[in-house]
Amino acid sequence: MKILKRLGKGLLLIFGLLAVVLGLFAWQLTPDYDGEKTLKHLTENVQVYYDTFGIPHIYGENEMDAFRALGYVHAQDRLWQMELLRRIASGRLAEVFGEELVKTDKFFLALGVDDVSVKTVSELNQNEIPVQLSQAYLDGVNEFIAEGATPIEFYLTGIDKEPFELKDIYNTMGYMAFSFAMAHKTDPLLTQIKDRLGYEYIRDLPINSDSTSLRIQSTPLAAADSVKRNVVDGVMASLEKLSIPLFEGSNSWVLSPEKTKNGKVIFANDPHIGFSQPSVWYEAHVSTPAYEKYGYHLAGVPFPLLGHDRTLAYGMTMFENDDIDFYYEESHATDYLKYRKGSSWGNYETVHKTIKVKDAEDVQFSYKKTHRGPILNGLADQIAGDRPVSMWWVYTEAKNKVLNALYGMSHARDRTEFENSLKDIHAPGLNIMYGDVEGNVAWWASAKLYHIPDSVNTKFIYEPNQGLPTQKQYLDFSNNPHAINPESRYVYSANNQPDSIGGRLYPGYYLPENRARRIVQLLDAKNDWDMQSVSKMINDVTSPVNIEIVRNLLDKIDTEGLNAEQLEIVGKLKDWKGDYPLDSIEATVYHRWLYLVLRNIFQDELGKALFDAMQNTHFLKRTIAPIIANEQSIWWDNISTEVRETPSDIITSAFRQAWLALSVSLGQDSSKWEWHRVHTLEHAHPIGQLESLRPYFNVGPFPVNGSREVINNMYFPYTEDGVYKVSSGPSTRRVIDFSDVENSISILPTGQSGNPFSPHYKDQAEMYIKGEFRKMMMNKEEIVKTSESLLIFEPADMD
Structure with a gap:
C-alpha cells in the first residue's frame, strides 16, 4: 500500500x-493584448484599445503608423489563417499537408493566379498611397512574425514562419475570386447532361438567365465522356477538408430615410461564406486625424471589404455573374504540340512548375496553355478523354486593380467618390451595397462585364470555333446593373438575378428567388424600421417559396393507405408556415421528403455521381421549385422501370421512404422529429480533423435554426443519412443605423481571435447561435472607459 x-x-x-x-x-x-512594444518604421506612438470582445481600436497620428499596428495585431490573432490563405493560389498546400494536396496545388498553379500576382506587383507604382499603406501593414505583420509568439499550428505542422510580401495580398484576393467557382461546377455538368441525354432533358431545366429561347444543339455530341461531373470536385473537397472558407452568397438591404422610424438610413449585410475556425472576418477599428473606419478584413489584406464610419457604410454580396468560359480545343492530328487557332494552327505553350511536398520529394509537373488559358486535362480528375478543355477567366486576363478599388472604397468621403472606386473591381463579381448619412442608398453590380450575344449560351463547354471570342467586348462600368435612390426607397441583394443591362439579362449562376422574395415581402410591409426590427429580420427563418413547394407536393401525394400518424404529419405540413425554429417537426419531414423526391426525379437518368455533383450547384437550387411544379417534365419518369411514373407516383413513394428513414434514424415517435436533432453547426479547424484535438480547435457543434435559402441562410448539403451539417452561412451580421451610428451592432460566428489560447477564440459563438448582437464601438471616450486592455506601440528607436 x-x-x-x-x-x-x-x-x-x-x-x-x-x-x-x-x-x-x-x-x-x-496574444499580447496589453503592455508596450516597439515597432520598426513607426514615427509616433500608436494606442490599441481592446474591447470586451477582443476588437482592436487603433489610434494613430497618421495612417502609415496605424496600418503598421493593424498588421501586427491582425497577425497575432490570425497568422495561421493568413498563412493558409496565401498558400492556396501559390500552390503551397502540399508543403504543409503532404502528398494528398498535390493535385490541389497543381490546379491552382495552372489557374495562373500566382503568375498574375507576380506580374501585377512588378508593375506597381511604389509611390502610390495604396501600395505604401499595404507595405506598412505588411511591415506590421512581418514584425510579429520576427518577434511574436509562434502560433501552435506551426509547431503541429512543422512549418517555419516566413515574411509576407505584396504578392501574398494579391494571391489571397485571387483565391477569393476563385472560391465562388460555380462555373467550374455547372458548365461541365450541364454539358454532360446535354451530351448524354439530349435536348428533351435540358429543356425542362432553368439553364437561361432570361426568357429567351433555349440555345443549344439538339443532337448529342461525340466524346460525351470527356467531362465527368464538374471540374473542381477534388479541389473543393480538399479545401473544405482543410476548413478553408469558400464564398457562397449573401444578403444585404439598405433602407432610405422614408422607410425608417428615425428618418436616417439603416444598412444591413450578412455575407454567406463557408464556416471555419477562425471565421473569415477580422474586425478592426482604425482612427487617425485624417481617416477612420470600422472594418472587416480578410486575413492578410490591409483594406476592409466591409466597413463603415460616421458618414457612410458599405458591404457586399456575390454578384454570381458568369466570368469563366470553357472551350473544347482541337489538337493537330499528327503534331501534338499544335492546336487549332481560328483558321490556322498555333503552338501549345508548355508551363513547368515545381511543388514542394511535406515528407516527400518535390513534384515536377507541366501543363499546356492555349491563347484562352490552361488545358485542364490532367489537372482536374473530372476532365478525361482525348478532347482538350481550356479555361478562359476574366480574373487572370484583365488588369488587376483590386488594391486600388479596396483603398478607394475604404477612403471614400461620399457617394461619388465611392462609386468611382468600383470600376476597378474585375473579379469576383460583387454586388456592392451602400448607404450614407445624407440619405443615399445604392447598389452596384461590380465586375468587368462583357458582351454576350443572344445566340450564345454560356452554360456549356464551347465547341471549337464556336462560343465567345477570346477578345471580349467589355462593357463600360456605367452599363453594369445598379440602383441609386430608387422609388422603392430601399435597395437589396440576395444573389438573385439583377436588372437587365441594355434590355438584356446578364447570364450567371444566380440563386433562386427564395431569400429575395422574403426580403421584399418584409420590407414592403413596413415603413418604420429601426435597428431592433432590422436585427430581427436578419435572423428571419421563413421561406415563402418552400410553402409553395410543399403545397405542390401535397397536391400530388396519394394519401390512400397512409396511417393516422402519417396523415397527421400531412395535415401539419398543410398548415406549415415555411419556418425553421429548433422545435419544428415539419422542417425535418419536409427536407427529408424533398431530398428523396429530387433523388427519385434525377438519379435514374444521371447516376449517383452526376446527381451528387448537381447538388453542389446553385443550378439545382434554382431547379427545385420549377421542376416540382412542372407535371409534364420528362424527368418524372423512372427510366429503370417498365411503367411510366407520374409525379404522384414519385412524390408518394418519396414520402413513404422519408417516413421510414426518419423512423429508423430518429425513432418511431414522429412528435420527436424536431429540427434541432438533425440540423447542427460545427466550426471546424484544419487541426480539428484529428479526433483527439477536435475539442480544442473546433467550436461546437450547436443545434441551429434556419435552413437553406432563408434569410438566416444556414446552408447544408443533402445527405443519405438525413443529418444536416451546416457548411456555410452568415459570416457576420451587421446592422448600422445612421441615427445612432455609434451603437450599431454586429456579431461574428465564433470569435475575433484565431488563437486557441485567446479568450476571444469562441466568446461570440453562443451569442451568434441565439441571433444576438454586440456593439460596434466607435466612441473613443466609451472605448477607453470600457476597454479590457491597452497595447501601446512605440517607435523602435524610442528610449
Whole structure:
C-alpha cells in the first residue's frame, strides 16, 4: 500500500509539473493584448484599445503608423489563417499537408493566379498611397512574425514562419475570386447532361438567365465522356477538408430615410461564406486625424471589404455573374504540340512548375496553355478523354486593380467618390451595397462585364470555333446593373438575378428567388424600421417559396393507405408556415421528403455521381421549385422501370421512404422529429480533423435554426443519412443605423481571435447561435472607459 501511495504521489507530481509546463507554453502563445512594444518604421506612438470582445481600436497620428499596428495585431490573432490563405493560389498546400494536396496545388498553379500576382506587383507604382499603406501593414505583420509568439499550428505542422510580401495580398484576393467557382461546377455538368441525354432533358431545366429561347444543339455530341461531373470536385473537397472558407452568397438591404422610424438610413449585410475556425472576418477599428473606419478584413489584406464610419457604410454580396468560359480545343492530328487557332494552327505553350511536398520529394509537373488559358486535362480528375478543355477567366486576363478599388472604397468621403472606386473591381463579381448619412442608398453590380450575344449560351463547354471570342467586348462600368435612390426607397441583394443591362439579362449562376422574395415581402410591409426590427429580420427563418413547394407536393401525394400518424404529419405540413425554429417537426419531414423526391426525379437518368455533383450547384437550387411544379417534365419518369411514373407516383413513394428513414434514424415517435436533432453547426479547424484535438480547435457543434435559402441562410448539403451539417452561412451580421451610428451592432460566428489560447477564440459563438448582437464601438471616450486592455506601440528607436 505504501508503494502504491508513493507511486500515486509521484504520478501526481509528474502530472502537476506537466500541467505547469503546458500552462506556461499556452501562456507564452497567448496574444499580447496589453503592455508596450516597439515597432520598426513607426514615427509616433500608436494606442490599441481592446474591447470586451477582443476588437482592436487603433489610434494613430497618421495612417502609415496605424496600418503598421493593424498588421501586427491582425497577425497575432490570425497568422495561421493568413498563412493558409496565401498558400492556396501559390500552390503551397502540399508543403504543409503532404502528398494528398498535390493535385490541389497543381490546379491552382495552372489557374495562373500566382503568375498574375507576380506580374501585377512588378508593375506597381511604389509611390502610390495604396501600395505604401499595404507595405506598412505588411511591415506590421512581418514584425510579429520576427518577434511574436509562434502560433501552435506551426509547431503541429512543422512549418517555419516566413515574411509576407505584396504578392501574398494579391494571391489571397485571387483565391477569393476563385472560391465562388460555380462555373467550374455547372458548365461541365450541364454539358454532360446535354451530351448524354439530349435536348428533351435540358429543356425542362432553368439553364437561361432570361426568357429567351433555349440555345443549344439538339443532337448529342461525340466524346460525351470527356467531362465527368464538374471540374473542381477534388479541389473543393480538399479545401473544405482543410476548413478553408469558400464564398457562397449573401444578403444585404439598405433602407432610405422614408422607410425608417428615425428618418436616417439603416444598412444591413450578412455575407454567406463557408464556416471555419477562425471565421473569415477580422474586425478592426482604425482612427487617425485624417481617416477612420470600422472594418472587416480578410486575413492578410490591409483594406476592409466591409466597413463603415460616421458618414457612410458599405458591404457586399456575390454578384454570381458568369466570368469563366470553357472551350473544347482541337489538337493537330499528327503534331501534338499544335492546336487549332481560328483558321490556322498555333503552338501549345508548355508551363513547368515545381511543388514542394511535406515528407516527400518535390513534384515536377507541366501543363499546356492555349491563347484562352490552361488545358485542364490532367489537372482536374473530372476532365478525361482525348478532347482538350481550356479555361478562359476574366480574373487572370484583365488588369488587376483590386488594391486600388479596396483603398478607394475604404477612403471614400461620399457617394461619388465611392462609386468611382468600383470600376476597378474585375473579379469576383460583387454586388456592392451602400448607404450614407445624407440619405443615399445604392447598389452596384461590380465586375468587368462583357458582351454576350443572344445566340450564345454560356452554360456549356464551347465547341471549337464556336462560343465567345477570346477578345471580349467589355462593357463600360456605367452599363453594369445598379440602383441609386430608387422609388422603392430601399435597395437589396440576395444573389438573385439583377436588372437587365441594355434590355438584356446578364447570364450567371444566380440563386433562386427564395431569400429575395422574403426580403421584399418584409420590407414592403413596413415603413418604420429601426435597428431592433432590422436585427430581427436578419435572423428571419421563413421561406415563402418552400410553402409553395410543399403545397405542390401535397397536391400530388396519394394519401390512400397512409396511417393516422402519417396523415397527421400531412395535415401539419398543410398548415406549415415555411419556418425553421429548433422545435419544428415539419422542417425535418419536409427536407427529408424533398431530398428523396429530387433523388427519385434525377438519379435514374444521371447516376449517383452526376446527381451528387448537381447538388453542389446553385443550378439545382434554382431547379427545385420549377421542376416540382412542372407535371409534364420528362424527368418524372423512372427510366429503370417498365411503367411510366407520374409525379404522384414519385412524390408518394418519396414520402413513404422519408417516413421510414426518419423512423429508423430518429425513432418511431414522429412528435420527436424536431429540427434541432438533425440540423447542427460545427466550426471546424484544419487541426480539428484529428479526433483527439477536435475539442480544442473546433467550436461546437450547436443545434441551429434556419435552413437553406432563408434569410438566416444556414446552408447544408443533402445527405443519405438525413443529418444536416451546416457548411456555410452568415459570416457576420451587421446592422448600422445612421441615427445612432455609434451603437450599431454586429456579431461574428465564433470569435475575433484565431488563437486557441485567446479568450476571444469562441466568446461570440453562443451569442451568434441565439441571433444576438454586440456593439460596434466607435466612441473613443466609451472605448477607453470600457476597454479590457491597452497595447501601446512605440517607435523602435524610442528610449
